Each structure stands twice: as structure tokens, then as C-alpha cells.
Amino acid sequence: MPAAIAPKDDLSIRFLKPWLGEGILLSGGDKWSRHRRMLTPAFHFNILKPYIKIFNRSVNIMHDKWQHLASEGSSRLDMFEHISLMTLDSLQKCIFSFDSHCQERPSEYIATILELSALVEKRNQHILQHMDFLYYLSHDGWRFRRACRLVHDFTDAVIQERRHTLPTQGIVISSRTKPSPRLWISLMCFC
Secondary structure, three states: OOOOOOOOOHHHHHHHHHHHOOOOOOOOHHHHHHHHHHHHHHHOHHHHHHHHHHHHHHHHHHHHHHHHHHHOOOOOOOHHHHHHHHHHHHHHHHHHOOOOOOOOOOOHHHHHHHHHHHHHHHHHHOHHHHOHHHHHHOHHHHHHHHHHHHHHHHHHHHHHHHHHHOHHHOOOOOOOOOOOHHHHHHHHHHO
């Protein structure tokens, strides 16, 4: 079934919207199709080719961590956590030219994303927390709002920094010009 018509869990989407917004991840139908058509050119192989070195550096950081864990005798590895951090590291470097060092050291941003994930999962499992009115009066609702604010503030700060650095790199942003696919990844944060 195509993703454009695949049913989405409305309840979970409602819980995620305050955190993730209404972009391609949570949208459906015509809105999803429009966003997908806009993003598709940015992921053409020729567009992504210049970013391969960045991807490789991020993977090498992850691999070095695994080697270190193995040398210490660790027999268990949470692949999801490591691959998620490597993906976030790559995305932040490619999209925002931002090096968070999220794979090398703990950060409040990563801890907050993990907290948001746990809060959404917990809310999904407790029927009384499905009602917004009750949820936002609860301690978990307060934590969720606080965590959303922290994540949004961090993202806004990274975007503002990127907006300020683009002109110093000779990239002029005009509301009348359509960005080329090559520029799209750098400007994706504005859409």
C-alpha cells in the first residue's frame, strides 16, 4: 500500500503533533504527497554524493565506539540507540552544518528526545491520559510540554544560526527564488 494512502494511527499522531508538527512524517493524503514531491529531488544520488564523506565520518565515529565497547568486553550493544545517534549526527551536519558531537557525549537534547519518546509511549498505553485536558494537568503532561519547548528551542536556535551563516557562504535566500535541489538540503529547515 503506498504511504500516501496508508492508514495512520490518529491517536498516536495526535500525541506526536505538539512535538513533531504537521510535516511529512505525520501528514497523509494530499499534504503528504505535496511534501514528498518537494523533498524527492533532494534525495537524488547526485545531490547526496557530496555528503558521503560526512556520512562516512559519522559511521566511523559509531564504529569506533563499538570497537571501544568490544575492547572493554561488552557483549551487548543497543543498535537502535547507536544508529539513531549516527543518523542524527549525519542529519545535523548535512542539513544544518551543525556538529553537535551527539555520538561522542551525552546532551540535553538527546535526553529530552528520549524523554519525549517515553512520554508518548506511556500516554498511548494509559487511556486516562488520552484526554488532552487531563493529560496536560498531569505531571507527565507538564514534562511533555517542557520537553517539547526544550527541543523546539534547540531546533530554532540551530535554524537561526544556519540562517545567519548562509549569507556568509554567499548563499542568498530570497522568497521569490526557488532553491535548486543541491541547495534544498541546506535550506530544508525553512520549509
